[in-house]
Amino acid sequence: MSDSEPPVVLIVEDEPDVAETYNLWLQDQYEVRMAGDGTEALELLDDDVDVVLLDRMMPGLSGDEVLKRIRDSNSDCRVAMVTAVEPDFDILEMGFDSYLTKPIRSDELHETVSNLLERSEYDDLLQEYYSLVEKQATLEATKSSAELAESEQYASLTERVEDLQSDLSQTLGGVENDEDFIATLRELSNGDEH
Amino acid sequence: MATNTDSTETMYDLSSVLDVDALEAVRPGTSILVSGPAMTGKEAFAYEILADGVAAGQGAVIVSTGDRAETVIETFDERVSVEEYSLGIVDCAGDQSTAESRPQDGIFVHHVASPGDLTGIGIGFTEALEALHDQGIDSGRLALSSLSTMLTYTDRKTVFKFCHVLSSRLDAAEYLGLFTIDASAHDEQTLQVIKQAFDGMIEIRERDGTREAQVRGLTAEPSDWTAL
Known part of the structure; x- marks a missing residue:
C-alpha cells in the first residue's frame, strides 16, 4: 500500500443497487472496483487490491470458492465476507478475515475496511x-x-x-x-x- | 512486549524459583526467552515458575510441542503444591480428533494438529485464556515448550513473527510468557534473531553438576550466574 494513493477496495456483489450503495459510501476515501460475480472478481483482482468485500451468496462461483482462489493466488489482500445471516461457524478458520451481516450500515462498512487495512x-x-x-x-x-x-x-x-x-x-x-x-x-x- | 508503564498492576515475583533481584518484580506482559543447551531443564524451570504462580492463585497456560496433554498434566501436577488450580493446555503433540476437552476440574485442553499450525496454537491460546477467565482468573503465566520444535516445522522468519505477535497478545492480557529454546540446536544468528522478539532472556547452563541461570535484558545489567 503506497502512501500517496488511496487503498483499493474490491466489492463483489451481484445486486447492482447494493453494490452501488457501498461504492457511494467508500468512493471518497478509497479507489473502488466493482464485480457483479465471482468470475469478474477474480479478473479484477491484482496486487493493488487491499480489501475485498465478498458476498457469500452469489449465482455462479460461490463466495467460498472465490475466497479459496484468492487465498491460492499470491494476493495478500484482506477479505471480509458479506452475509445475510450471522455466521454460525468460525469465519476465521474458514479463511475470511472478517464478516459483515446485511443490511450493512455505512459506519460498519468504514470500520471494517479500516480495521482490515x-x-x-x-x-x-x-x-x-x-x-x-x-x-x-x-x-x-x-x-x-x-x-x-x-x-x-x-x-x-x-x-x-x-x-x-x-x-x-x-x-x-x-x-x-x-x-x-x-x-x-x-x-x-x-x-x-x- | 511489555510497554505499559502503569505501576498499579501487580508485578510477577519469580524470585522464589530463581533468587535474583531482576525477577522480584517482573511487569505483567513481559515475555522471556528461556535458553540453554539440551538437557539443562529449561522446560522444568518454566514449569516451576508456572507452578509457583498457580500456588498464588494465578492461571497457567502450557503450549506443548513435544509432550501430550496427559504427560503435561502429570509432570506439572508433581510440581504444584496446592490441590486445586487452573491450567490451560494447548497440545500440539497429540493426534486427538476432539479439539477441546476437560480431563478434570480446572484443566482445559485444546488440541492442535501440529507445532506448525500457528493459527491453531493462537486459537488454543485464546480459548485457554477464556476458560481461565470463566473461572475468574485474569492473570497468569504461559510456558511454550519449545520454540526449537516449532523451528523444525516453520522457518525462522515466521517463528520470529509468531513470537512477536504472541508476546504482544500476552502484553495485552497482562500475562507473563516463558518460551524455551534449545541453544545447541540452532546457529548463533537464529538465536540472535529469536532473542529480539522478547523482553529478556534467562540462560541456563550446567557447571560441575550444578544448574545455574543468568537473567538478561530485564534490568540494566545481567544478573550474576545463580544456582537453581
Whole structure:
C-alpha cells in the first residue's frame, strides 16, 4: 500500500443497487472496483487490491470458492465476507478475515475496511521489523564487538530496529482483539511470498 | 512486549524459583526467552515458575510441542503444591480428533494438529485464556515448550513473527510468557534473531553438576550466574 494513493477496495456483489450503495459510501476515501460475480472478481483482482468485500451468496462461483482462489493466488489482500445471516461457524478458520451481516450500515462498512487495512499495516511493519532484525543479527554474527561499535551501518540499523519496535507497539491493528490476533497469525502461515 | 508503564498492576515475583533481584518484580506482559543447551531443564524451570504462580492463585497456560496433554498434566501436577488450580493446555503433540476437552476440574485442553499450525496454537491460546477467565482468573503465566520444535516445522522468519505477535497478545492480557529454546540446536544468528522478539532472556547452563541461570535484558545489567 503506497502512501500517496488511496487503498483499493474490491466489492463483489451481484445486486447492482447494493453494490452501488457501498461504492457511494467508500468512493471518497478509497479507489473502488466493482464485480457483479465471482468470475469478474477474480479478473479484477491484482496486487493493488487491499480489501475485498465478498458476498457469500452469489449465482455462479460461490463466495467460498472465490475466497479459496484468492487465498491460492499470491494476493495478500484482506477479505471480509458479506452475509445475510450471522455466521454460525468460525469465519476465521474458514479463511475470511472478517464478516459483515446485511443490511450493512455505512459506519460498519468504514470500520471494517479500516480495521482490515490496519491489520495489513501491522503485517507490513512486522515484515520490515524482521528484515532489520535479521540484518542486525548477520552483522553481529560476522563482526567483532569492536567492529560493531565502529560500524555506522550497525548503529543506524539498531536505531531503526528500535523505532520500528515502538511503531509496532503503537499499531495495535494486528493484535487488538482475538479476531485480529488469529487473523494475524493466519496471515503469518500464508505469508510465505514475502 | 511489555510497554505499559502503569505501576498499579501487580508485578510477577519469580524470585522464589530463581533468587535474583531482576525477577522480584517482573511487569505483567513481559515475555522471556528461556535458553540453554539440551538437557539443562529449561522446560522444568518454566514449569516451576508456572507452578509457583498457580500456588498464588494465578492461571497457567502450557503450549506443548513435544509432550501430550496427559504427560503435561502429570509432570506439572508433581510440581504444584496446592490441590486445586487452573491450567490451560494447548497440545500440539497429540493426534486427538476432539479439539477441546476437560480431563478434570480446572484443566482445559485444546488440541492442535501440529507445532506448525500457528493459527491453531493462537486459537488454543485464546480459548485457554477464556476458560481461565470463566473461572475468574485474569492473570497468569504461559510456558511454550519449545520454540526449537516449532523451528523444525516453520522457518525462522515466521517463528520470529509468531513470537512477536504472541508476546504482544500476552502484553495485552497482562500475562507473563516463558518460551524455551534449545541453544545447541540452532546457529548463533537464529538465536540472535529469536532473542529480539522478547523482553529478556534467562540462560541456563550446567557447571560441575550444578544448574545455574543468568537473567538478561530485564534490568540494566545481567544478573550474576545463580544456582537453581
